[in-house]
């Protein structure tokens with residue numbers, strides 16, 4: 001069983017009396033220990049998907065169809081008590097702004113130690129932190145041990161004076177240190193899944209890379225899976241095993257990072273990659289992605305990228321494509337390569353009377369079975 005199986009998921013926000021779809025027909029599976037990058041332009045629904053998986057959608061946001069199976073339990077039908085048990089202990093969350101997770105009136109050490117006490121029941125059964133616990137078990141009371149473990153987590157996140165940092169309040173730390181502390185706190189329950197929503201975007205580029213490296217090292221040690229929301233394709237290619245490309249509320253492509261960068265199949269992904277600066281060749285001309293991303297709430301007849309796609313044919317403007325596993329002849333490194341495009345899944349060839357209509361794996365037709 002996969003750690004996370006998001007199936008046929010729709011999410012909508014309510015504005016006034018209007019229901020505005022934000023995610024449509026999302027299918028995403030994550031294996032234990034995998035780091036998956038969720039990329040896409042602003043407004044494509046990245047944060048909404050992270051929040052939906054963590055069951056932290058704001059009051060006006062709601063899952064309107066589909067399921068989110070976490071280790072076999074459908075979170076969309078879980079009670080608040082069940083969700084509280086999952087969050088923190090089994091699903092950790094880090095946001096762009098660390099103040100969203102840190103309490104301004106408690107020291108960093110108090111917060112992380114409290115979280116460790118809550119999630120570990122003194123830590124006897126945990127893996128990574130057990131080592132630390134053993135070091136401190138001789139003579140230290142439970143509170144002292146959880147404090148020692150908190151200091152250890154701060155050290156693992158690359159904080160130079162972890163004991164001093166533990167005694168400080170969030171406002172006494174720099175932005176980078178605050179975010180390290182927020183990550184240490186999110187990982188202190190040794191969760192199975194970490195949802196990290198642009199965790200370093202607000203920071204200096206060099207600090208970003210260091211923090212992400214520390215985070216990745218720590219989650220690899222803990223075998224924690226990560227859904228890393230980022231608009232930065234370089235970050236995704238460097239740190240992620242798989243990449244999911246979102247466009248206007250839909251998954252357009254999903255494959256290993258190597259496959260996405262060396263063999264992108266969706267015309268949108270191809271243009272998104274071509275529009276990124278090339279660090280190896282700064283003089284290379286950048287492709288410009290003309291036009292705007294349609295609001296995920298807009299109802300469109302065909303492919304949501306058709307209006308901007310230079311390859312679009314009439315069929316693309318009338319028929320919604322589905323996310324399918326691509327036929328083998330189109331993949332290079334990853335047989336699980338999934339793509340949403342009529343020009344790639346064989347539909348366009350079949351409609352033109354040609355052979356090779358090979359939809360190998362398709363989920364619910366778009367628009368069906370909305371709650």
Ligand SMILES: Nc1ncnc2c1ncn2[C@@H]1O[C@H](COP(=O)(O)OP(=O)(O)OP(=O)(O)O)[C@@H](O)[C@H]1O
Pocket residue numbers: 013014015020022040041042043044045046047048049058060061231295296297
């Ligand atoms: N609380 C909300 N109420 C109403 N609509 C919302 C709310 N949050 C997000 N949306 C809408 O949902 C859609 C997806 O937004 P979301 O923030 O998930 O995208 P994103 O890809 O994370 O964007 P960004 O990179 O700018 O953070 C957008 O159309 C946005 O306007």
